[in-house]
Amino acid sequence: MVTMQDVADRAGVSLTTVSFVVNGTKRVAPATRGRVEAAMADLGYRRNVLARALASRRSHIVALVFPALQHRLGSTALSIVTAAASAATERGFNVVLWPVDDVAQLDDYLSGGLVDGVLLMEVTADDPRVALLTEREVPFGLIGRTDDPTGPSFVDMDFAGMVTTGLDHLTDLGHRRVALLLGDPGGPAWSGYGPVVRTEQAYLAESARRGLEPLVVRAGQDPRSGRRAATALAADHADVTGVMVLDEAALSGFVNGLVAAGRAVPDDVSVLALATSAADVATADPAVSAVVAPGSELGTRAVHGLVERLADPAAPPLHVLLPGTLELVGSTAAPR
Structure with a gap:
């Protein structure tokens, strides 16, 4: 049976260092950790999860x-x-x-x-x-x-910073009526949901600072809700030429709804997602620019x-x- 001492000898480190790596009780330099883990792999060492938990008084x-x-x-x-x-x-x-x-x-x-x-x-x-x-x-x-x-x-995430980045981009392009589509988590327990609250607050403050007329639109977290929001926006607010979207689940439906309503993207309406994933930017159809979430x-x-x-x-x-x-x-x- 391979022991921690065997691993220490193979890696050229102390038994204590191997224990730190195995039990996660202290930080170990990445290069040293790499040598220890390579020695464990070479020797076929297996951590004993129960013994580690008993020794460290933690479940890890x-x-x-x-x-x-x-x-x-x-x-x-x-x-x-x-x-x-x-x-x-x-x-x-x-x-x-x-x-x-x-x-x-x-x-x-x-x-x-x-x-x-x-x-x-x-x-x-x-x-x-x-x-x-x-x-x-x-x-x-x-x-x-x-x-x-x-x-x-x-x-x-710095939602206020994302709003500023988005508005900077759209106003630099020449947009003067930029709406914000927010996802609605639903239910009174989510009335203080941080991303929505902070994004809306930042948008209203930045719009006022820039002299822009704000428009906040809400939709459920699903593509159909996004499509309905797009239909209403196209019918009621034809002057909107840019939209920032904080609703990852509704985004595709919103873009498709704009196109179905006769509003071409980006010729008639520019769409910029906020806090969406890099995977969604890469695979969306049609593709949607975004301030990508970290x-x-x-x-x-x-x-x-x-x-x-x-x-x-x-x-x-x-x-x-x-x-x-x-x-x-x-x-x-x-x-x-």
């Missing part, structure tokens, strides 16, 4: 909590989950996805003591899950944020932040806003 499992009934697991959310799982593996942890939709259900999951820490997705302004985790003294972080910017650790970086930074707080509970909270990246694929142009 992090839960990603996603409200699956209220939210669609779209491309951006999936990129966050995938990156989080990869980052956790690098740090000696595993990720489980908890499709939890209410506080009572989350409390039931926590009572099992299965996880070392929790990352909350789809965060609202006054998220009741935060209070529960605080009360239960479970280490946690947010992918998103509450309305308290000095509160729990978070990694979030989904992978969100998942990676959130996991690293939580693991580091597990190692040092006294570490200050992490407060990070990540910008989007403008990617143009032809759905925006100067207005006629």
Whole structure:
């Protein structure tokens, strides 16, 4: 049976260093970690998960909590989950996805003591899950944020910055009537849903600053709702020549609805998605330009932040806003 000492001898490091890599109890330089992992692979060493948990008093499992009934697991959310799982593996942890939709259900999951820490997705302004985790003294972080910017650790998208980037692009092209289509999560529990609230606030403030007349349109999170929103927009607001869309699920239906209503994209209406995934930009039909969400970086930074707080509970909270990246694929142009 291959032991950690065998791995240490093969990698040319101390037994303690191998233990740090195997148990994830301390950061190890990437080059050293690589030698240790290569030695483990060469020798066929297998981690004993139960023994590691007993030795470190940890399960080395992090839960990603996603409200699956209220939210669609779209491309951006999936990129966050995938990156989080990869980052956790690098740090000696595993990720489980908890499709939890209410506080009572989350409390039931926590009572099992299965996880070392929790990352909350789809965060609202006054998220009741935060209070529960605080009360239960479970280490946690947010992918998103509450309305308290000095509160729990978070990694979030800079939605205000994305709005500014989008309006800069469209107004530089010459657009003077730019609408905002927002996804409506539905239900009173989501009235303070951070991405929608912050995007709308930034849009209204930026429109006022630029002397633009704002128009906010809402649609459900599905293609049919997007198509209905496009039909109404084309009929009631013919002066709109540009639209920013924060509704990944409705985006394709919205673009198709504009075309069906006789509004060519981008000749009649430019469409720019906000906080959508790079995969959607690449595969959409028709293609839609976007301020692309930093989904992978969100998942990676959130996991690293939580693991580091597990190692040092006294570490200050992490407060990070990540910008989007403008990617143009032809759905925006100067207005006629």
